[in-house]
Amino acid sequence: MITNLAQGVQAFTSNVFLIDGDRPVVVDTGANFDVVDAVRSHVDDLDAVVLTHTHRDHVGNLEGVTDAFGVDTWGYDTAIDGVDHAIEDEETVRLGDHEYVALHTPGHKNDHLCFYAEEAGVLFAGDLVFQNGSFGRTDLAEGDRDTLIESVDRVLERIDPTLEAMHTGHGPSVTEDPYEHVELAAQMARQM
Template sequence: MTTVRNIAAGVRSMTSNAFLVDGERAVLVDAGSDFDAVARIEDATGSIDALVLTHTHPDHVGNVESVVEAFGVDIWGYDPDHPLVDHAIEDGETVRLGDHDFEALHTPGHKDDHLCFHSAEAGILFAGDLVFANGGFGRTDLPEGNRETLVDSIEYLLATLDETLSAMYVGHGPAVDSNPLYHVELAAQAAKMG
């Protein structure tokens, strides 16, 4: 059975959440920054099979080098031209995280290379920095940020999701395990108002 743990939990630094998805294929979704991700992975599962990125902002990739060095894993992300990305994941492509297949959704607006990962079977969404709990949504005031594009990406995400969604893991802040679809709908409304 797939389990998801935030190995960045409790860290007091400028880091994203970093989700260790355990199961048939142990995968780290985002590496976080400025904490000992290697030790936390070793304590939790001993090792990982791959590192998947929602996007390449520094707070999500700061620990990439140490994770790759420790576990010898390849890095998967949207932009194969980015120096950290070994293998491209295209929109609509399927990736194995834990015990389930997840559809990759290209969702720019916060950053051009942003991906969300959704498994209808598992009822899980990795939302990166697109949407957050309580209707929060990703910043658009950074390079490559664009509010209109972000709104389109949230709408694209909503078109993919349904009531079977039971857990949403976000790039910052708490995971949402109570009616996560409602939180995505709130984010869509809030982003349109800005």
């Protein structure tokens, strides 16, 4: 089961996804709200924190979560404070009850990862792409439009057109034709 713990929060934060199951994890910790209580209202324990990337709105609550649950953090770049273990490009990681392949997808930020579970039909897109063809900002440090386009294309080649759900770093999750939203993002990123 995947729950967005930041849904309805009126603060500057990313989405925070709790994936329950065999290996309960949080994907991104958000910022500026009590995510520890939100986690505890659903599960007693966590196995890990997994990061799509390390922008402040995605990791502001990181220390609080790792301290409260005594867990390590997994992300792309262990040179960044708070990231304990590296997830390599194309590495398979277990989140909840499913195996996800990690895809290194820079362009919004150099350490950006997406996670795709073919069997479950689920994509965690972080800030790479959003609903209705929106895509991650490239005007921040480490942002690069051409690199982002390459990353969106890579995800598009990897995911199945029958993708059932795309969970994004901001805004609502996409459960109706998410593949088309990724296709649209690939087109929109080229036009702007």
